[in-house]
Amino acid sequence: MKDWQIFFWAAAFFNFAIGAPLFISPEMMVGMTGTVEAVDPALMKVTGALVLCFGVVYAIVGGDPQRYRPVVWAGLLGKLGVAYVYLPDWYQGTIPFTTTLIVLMDVGFIAAFLYFLLRPTQKKSGFQANRAVSS
Numbered sequence: 001m002k003d004w005q006i007f008f009w010a011a012a013f014f015n016f017a018i019g020a021p022l023f024i025s026p027e028m029m030v031g032m033t034g035t036v037e038a039v040d041p042a043l044m045k046v047t048g049a050l051v052l053c054f055g056v057v058y059a060i061v062g063g064d065p066q067r068y069r070p071v072v073w074a075g076l077l078g079k080l081g082v083a084y085v086y087l088p089d090w091y092q093g094t095i096p097f098t099t100t101l102i103v104l105m106d107v108g109f110i111a112a113f114l115y116f117l118l119r120p121t122q123k124k125s126g127f128q129a130n131r132a133v134s135s
Contacts (some may be wrong), residue, residue, distance in 0.1 A: 001065050004116065008062030011075075011109055015055030018102060023048030034096035054078050069117070076113040082106045 021029045026044035029035075054075055061068040061075075086103040089095045095103075 004065040005062045007112065007116075008058045008065060012055045012057075012059035012062060014105060014109075015051050015058060019048045019051030019055055021048070023052055033098040033102070035099050050078075065116070066121070069121075072113055072117055076110065076117065079106045079110045079113065083110060 021032065023045050026041045026048070029044070029048075057071060057075060061071055082103065083106060086095060086099070087107075090100050090103060
């Protein structure tokens with residue numbers, strides 16, 4: 001599981017690196033990636049906040065990947081959402097190379113998350129009510 005810990009901490013770092021500039025200064029992120037001008041900075045800040053929140057989730061999963069395995073489904077849905085939004089533009093060639101790299105990283109995370117979630121495990125994971133309440 002140590003490899004998965006490192007992987008999820010790397011995923012958290014990736015989200016922090018993308019989400020922080022988007023949240024703090026959408027204009028800075030636009031300048032860094034070469035994307036279109038920030039049409040709605042408030043929406044971009046909300047997006048940055050959500051990316052940061054997913055980073056926190058990945059950091060928590062990194063602490064105990066087996067225990068928090070089911071939470072990765074939320075991360076997978078988030079990454080699929082990013083791919084759904086950006087891949088058609090990438091295919092049409094309407095987004096800059098830097099943004100394409102970010103999206104391709106997310107596609108890589110999608111593949112890894114799917115592998116992590118769908119591979120067989122020996123141990124049950126997730127919340128168990130009988131352990132939460134003592135008799």
